[in-house]
Amino acid sequence: MSRFFSQKYNHLEAYTPGEQPKDMQYVKLNTNESPFPPSEKALKYAAQAAERLQLYCDPDCTVLTREFCKLYGLEKDEVLFTNGSDDALNFAFMAFCDDDHPAAFPDITYGFYPVFAALNRVPYTEIPLKEDFTINVDDYCGINKTVFIANPNAPTGIPLSLSDIEKILKTNPDNVVIVDEAYVDFGTDSAVGLIHTYDNLLVTQTFSKSRSLAGGRLGMAMGNRSLIQDLNTIKYSTNPYNVNSMTQAAGVGTILDDDYAKKNCATIAENRAYLTAELEKLGFVHTPSTANFVFAKHPELDGGGLYAALKERGVLIRHFTKERIKDYNRITVGTKEQIDILLKTIREIMEETA
Numbered sequence: 282m283s284r285f286f287s288q289k290y291n292h293l294e295a296y297t298p299g300e301q302p303k304d305m306q307y308v309k310l311n312t313n314e315s316p317f318p319p320s321e322k323a324l325k326y327a328a329q330a331a332e333r334l335q336l337y338c339d340p341d342c343t344v345l346t347r348e349f350c351k352l353y354g355l356e357k358d359e360v361l362f363t364n365g366s367d368d369a370l371n372f373a374f375m376a377f378c379d380d381d382h383p384a385a386f387p388d389i390t391y392g393f394y395p396v397f398a399a400l401n402r403v404p405y406t407e408i409p410l411k412e413d414f415t416i417n418v419d420d421y422c423g424i425n426k427t428v429f430i431a432n433p434n435a436p437t438g439i440p441l442s443l444s445d446i447e448k449i450l451k452t453n454p455d456n457v458v459i460v461d462e463a464y465v466d467f468g469t470d471s472a473v474g475l476i477h478t479y480d481n482l483l484v485t486q487t488f489s490k491s492r493s494l495a496g497g498r499l500g501m502a503m504g505n506r507s508l509i510q511d512l513n514t515i516k517y518s519t520n521p522y523n524v525n526s527m528t529q530a531a532g533v534g535t536i537l538d539d540d541y542a543k544k545n546c547a548t549i550a551e552n553r554a555y556l557t558a559e560l561e562k563l564g565f566v567h568t569p570s571t572a573n574f575v576f577a578k579h580p581e582l583d584g585g586g587l588y589a590a591l592k593e594r595g596v597l598i599r600h601f602t603k604e605r606i607k608d609y610n611r612i613t614v615g616t617k618e619q620i621d622i623l624l625k626t627i628r629e630i631m632e633e634t635a
């Protein structure tokens with residue numbers, strides 16, 4: 282830290298993204314990316330947009346918004362595109378949290394929430410999940426805080442029902458409830474259909490996981506027009522050009538090729554069933570995931586030890602050191618071939634340590 286770094290960041294501990302090591306070719310199952318390439322239409326449109334990079338991108342994402350709204354049945358002022366959904370989540374912390382509207386989220390959830398809270402100097406409460414890692418909905422009813430819920434949750438993959446989300450919305454009418462649907466396309470009911478019923482509902486989604494555009498950085502927030510207007514005020518006060526023109530074009534191509542993303546999500550759901558069944562045969566236990574990852578532990582294997590042994594052998598998974606979940610690993614659902622390499626490597630490790 283330099284002697285110039287503002288004191289206001291004294292308590293800021295930056296987020297640690299999943300590792301992207303370049304020392305060898307890994308079977309990469311650690312950051313929940315899609316194992317499938319972007320849609321060909323996305324690649325073609327992005328290449329065309331690259332020819333006009335001397336010009337600023339469209340700050341309103343006009344074409345992208347139009348095509349997206351057609352697909353989702355929304356009005357253009359009910360959605361905001363952002364530089365990945367992390368950007369939208371940060372905007373939500375900036376716009377809807379302060380001393381009178383402190384943030385609240387589970388103790389086990391997306392690790393970026395406490396970082397955004399600290400960055401924006403917003404007080405926050407971490408509400409413990411139940412023993413089985415599910416949310417106790419009553420904990421969130423009438424708490425008068427700005428609620429952040431990842432649905433399905435990360436890193437557990439456990440979904441929350443829309444009726445439970447409605448309870449939280451109804452009992453906190455003076456606070457925004459942000460539902461982070463980064464993994465919704467792999468088999469969870471989306472809350473987007475509720476944005477016309479609840480003026481305090483904001484839903485975020487991303488093209489990073491189900492739509493194979495993690496490196497393109499494209500996310501969005503959806504909500505009633507006044508919430509979106511507030512986010513636009515933040516966006517136009519920070520970086521109006523937060524979604525570059527190649528990414529906007531890639532997003533349009535991806536939406537016009539929606540069947541490709543749907544087909545990939547169906548494949549991931551099949552592969553998830555295969556991976557969990559095979560892990561069970563090896564003695565692992567896991568949470569009931571509706572995401573593109575599985576959260577699993579083995580009664581005889583140390584979580585961090587398994588992570589390290591796999592990495593040594595060229596397979597990357599994600600291990601978290603937080604006390605409550607340190608026995609677990611989060612494993613991205615990859616292709617059938619990637620899963621078979623993972624399983625074979627786990628078997629080898631188990632034989633060696635037996």
Ligand SMILES: *Cc1c(COP(=O)(O)O)cnc(C)c1O
Nearest residue numbers: 365366367391435463487489500
């Ligand atoms: C991956 C992820 C995001 C954001 O991803 P972006 O690439 O910024 O869109 C948001 N929330 C959760 C829970 C995630 O896992």
